[in-house]
Amino acid sequence: MSTAVEVNELVKVFGEVRALDGLSFQIRKGEIYGLIGPNGAGKTTALRITSTLLLPTSGTVKVFGHDVIDEASEVRRLITYLPEEAGAYKNLSGYEYLEFMAKFTAKNKETVKETVEVAAKISGLEERLKDKVKTYSKGMKRRLLVARALMTKPGLSVLDEPTSGLDVLHSVHVRGIIKQYVEKQGVTVLLSSHNMLEVEHLCDRVALINKGKIVAEGTPVELKDKYDAPNIEEVFAKVVGFV
Numbered sequence: 001m002s003t004a005v006e007v008n009e010l011v012k013v014f015g016e017v018r019a020l021d022g023l024s025f026q027i028r029k030g031e032i033y034g035l036i037g038p039n040g041a042g043k044t045t046a047l048r049i050t051s052t053l054l055l056p057t058s059g060t061v062k063v064f065g066h067d068v069i070d071e072a073s074e075v076r077r078l079i080t081y082l083p084e085e086a087g088a089y090k091n092l093s094g095y096e097y098l099e100f101m102a103k104f105t106a107k108n109k110e111t112v113k114e115t116v117e118v119a120a121k122i123s124g125l126e127e128r129l130k131d132k133v134k135t136y137s138k139g140m141k142r143r144l145l146v147a148r149a150l151m152t153k154p155g156l157s158v159l160d161e162p163t164s165g166l167d168v169l170h171s172v173h174v175r176g177i178i179k180q181y182v183e184k185q186g187v188t189v190l191l192s193s194h195n196m197l198e199v200e201h202l203c204d205r206v207a208l209i210n211k212g213k214i215v216a217e218g219t220p221v222e223l224k225d226k227y228d229a230p231n232i233e234e235v236f237a238k239v240v241g242f243v
Helices: 043-050 072-078 094-102 109-123 126-130 138-150 168-185 196-200 220-226 232-239
Strands: 003-014 017-028 032-036 058-063 079-082 156-160 188-193 205-210 213-218
Touching: 003 043, 003 188, 017 032, 017 043, 017 058, 017 188, 017 213, 032 043, 032 168, 032 196, 043 058, 043 156, 043 188, 072 079, 079 138, 094 109, 094 126, 094 138, 109 126, 109 138, 109 168, 138 156, 138 168, 168 188, 188 196, 196 205, 196 232, 205 220, 205 232, 213 220, 213 232, 220 232
Parallel strands: 032 188, 032 205, 079 156, 156 188
Antiparallel strands: 003 017, 003 058, 205 213
């Protein structure tokens, strides 16, 4: 299986804070790869560098062979990025928002229409897409935004805390959206989360990150077996010495 993302000795320093400290990992094409760890572990910093939004202090990141610094414009054509605190234009309807976003990449009206139809199916919002975004619940908005991130069938979709702030039912729905779409379209996903139990059921492989470093990596089953733990949360606790 070919490599979609290659991160090598990535370092990012903010003043006296070393947010990333020699981070290295690879993501295979077509898999869901999760960076999992507590708030402040460096997950969002890694995602922003991969998405060409932040320059590293040192180290390299390549997306489908393209360097995120030297070939940033090419990388941007291959990815979509969903920040944790992303929003949508509240006075547009769901359909209008998706159409507006589709026009940034679509070559013609027919492609815009097809892209919006794909997003509508992904979101599962049905008739509510006719309503203005300001009438949506937080869960509905997140479903709309995940659909926006996936609708163009990007080579890589970078999702920062995709279920942040959602209740259990909405979280389950969003996870299902991501899983099903990746399986059908072969999109590669890099996501971050501090919810280790949740991501255990979503990711093909995970990297547990603490203080800017990967402390363990593998499939959820491999990690639980290796550390004799019932779940990833307890794996993390054992790795960093909490138990």
